Amino acid sequence: xxxxxxxxxxxxxxxxxxxxxxxxxxxxxxxxxxxxxxxxxxxxxxxxxxxxxxxxxxxxxxxxxxxxxxxxxxxxxxxxxxxxxxxxxx
Amino acid sequence: xxxxxxxxxxxxxxxxxxxxxxxxxxxxxxxxxxxxxxxxxxxxxxxxxxxxxxxxxxxxxxxxxxxxxxxxxxxxxxxxxxxxxxxxxxxxxxxxxxxxxxxxxxxxxxxxxxxxxxxxxxxxxxxxxxxxxxxxxxxxxxxxxxxxxxxxxxxxxxxxxxxxxxxxxxxxxxxxxxxxxxxxxxxxxxxxxxxxxxxxxxxxxxxxxxxxxxxxxxxxxxxxxxxxxxxxxxxxxxxxxxxxxxxxxxxxxxxxxxxxxx
Numbered sequence: 148x149x150x151x152x153x154x155x156x157x158x159x160x161x162x163x164x165x166x167x168x169x170x171x172x173x174x175x176x177x178x179x180x181x182x183x184x185x186x187x188x189x190x191x192x193x194x195x196x197x198x199x200x201x202x203x204x205x206x207x208x209x210x211x212x213x214x215x216x217x218x219x220x221x222x223x224x225x226x227x228x229x230x231x232x233x234x235x236x237x
Numbered sequence: 238x239x240x241x242x243x244x245x246x247x248x249x250x251x252x253x254x255x256x257x258x259x260x261x262x263x264x265x266x267x268x269x270x271x272x273x274x275x276x277x278x279x280x281x282x283x284x285x286x287x288x289x290x291x292x293x294x295x296x297x298x299x300x301x302x303x304x305x306x307x308x309x310x311x312x313x314x315x316x317x318x319x320x321x322x323x324x325x326x327x328x329x330x331x332x333x334x335x336x337x338x339x340x341x342x343x344x345x346x347x348x349x350x351x352x353x354x355x356x357x358x359x360x361x362x363x364x365x366x367x368x369x370x371x372x373x374x375x376x377x378x379x380x381x382x383x384x385x386x387x388x389x390x391x392x393x394x395x396x397x398x399x400x401x402x403x404x405x406x407x408x409x410x411x412x413x414x415x416x417x418x419x420x421x422x423x424x425x426x427x428x429x430x431x432x433x434x435x436x437x438x439x440x441x442x443x444x445x446x447x448x449x450x451x452x453x454x455x456x457x458x459x460x461x462x463x464x465x466x467x468x469x470x471x472x473x474x475x476x477x478x479x480x481x482x483x484x485x486x487x488x489x490x491x492x493x494x495x496x497x498x499x
Contacts, residue, residue: 156249160256160438160450166412183255206239213268213412216260217250218241 148200148222150191156219159183163211163220169193172211196222240267243277248295253288256450258409258435262356263292265412265433266325269419273323280323283312285337288363288437289329289356306337309344312351316496320350323423330357330371334390338370345399348427350496354419355392355430358437366440373480377444392432397488402427404488408434408457411484418486427494434461434482457482 150171163172163186171191175184191197196207200222212220244267253259270280282300284290285308293300303311312326333341333355344351360378361367368378368385371392375384396404403425407415415433422429436442436453447453462477464485470477 158250158255162256162261162450162454165451165454166410210412213264213416214261214409215264216253216257217255218244218260218264219250221241 148197149225150188150194150197151221151223152185152188153219153221154179154185156217157183157185158217158219159185160216161186162214162216166210166214168208168210169195240264240271243267243271243297245295245297251295252291254437254439256436256438257288257362258358258433258437258454259289259292259356261409261412262289262354262415262433262435263295263327265416266327266354266419267296268416269423270325272420273423275323279321280325281312281315282325282327283308283315284327285329285332286363287329287332287361288358289327290332292327292356306332306335307340308332309337309340309351309353312353313344313347313349316349316351320496320498324351325423326351326353328353328355329362330355330359330390330392331361331369334370334392342395342399345396345401345428345430348400348402348492348494350426350428350494352419352422352429353431354422355432356435357392357432358435358441359389360437360441362437362440366444376441378441379444393430393483393487396428396430400428400492401430401488402490402492402494403429403486404432405430405486406432406434406482406484408461408482408484409436410454410458411461414484421486421489425489426497427492 161174172186175187277298280298282293284293286305308326308328312324316324359371361369366379368381370390372385373389393404393406403422405418422431438450442453461484462481
């Protein structure tokens, strides 16, 4: 699972930066096309729901999603990691 | 399934201002309803007029957007006409406490099986920041430019005195607790009233030194006092500051309810 912010919905209130226990969200600096500074994600793989939702089979934490007044935060499924060949040059 | 499925995805993003707490309360309510295993066809959302009352427009079920202050009156009619329906009322402080105050206390008295969620932003947000019956003492609004001199309504005490079966109060910071409180309210037969204090950066915060949304949420967090702790402080004879909001489950009792199928 991967944490994602919906760019079309976020209004830049930065409430998510206050509630996340891992402090994953931080205030954004760059404005997008609508003139809104989206929060930046700092190492989102630390999120408890990203790591453990598959294992527990239920929603964990999820405070950022509940708090987000604009329903912009969600989790998307990721492709499982596949092994691939790496050519090593000597 | 998650509560996201209850939203009308084509209507989002909603029209609430950036940082408005109403979206948080809708999230919590829908998360609680999601746990109830209700069908969308059997659930009705009713609302009056105001910022908070735009909420049912973003939900996929049947809904009524009614006249100012009369949301509970319409909801009573819906529930009496078909007691099988689950009726949830979204309302605001200006809608429910000011113009609809009479309907509110009589719904409490009848103890009809409704769940009322009041998003209390302590001001008339939609019409330009006029003082509402819940504006705290000393707060500025466009009709009280020198500070509100009147004592605000304590809606939870009002509902308890009028006879509601379940009353609780939380803020928009306490999302998990609010979700649980709404779930208990939905399960309780009879009138259940949940007051949710929300931040309003546009109308309230701008005039009252809460320009940043986070400042207002932090204020709500630091000025909420759990009811159990309040009772303990009263026992020990400690002084309770006047600007604290009592949060938690205020009342739970089993008065005979109306509109419940035996």
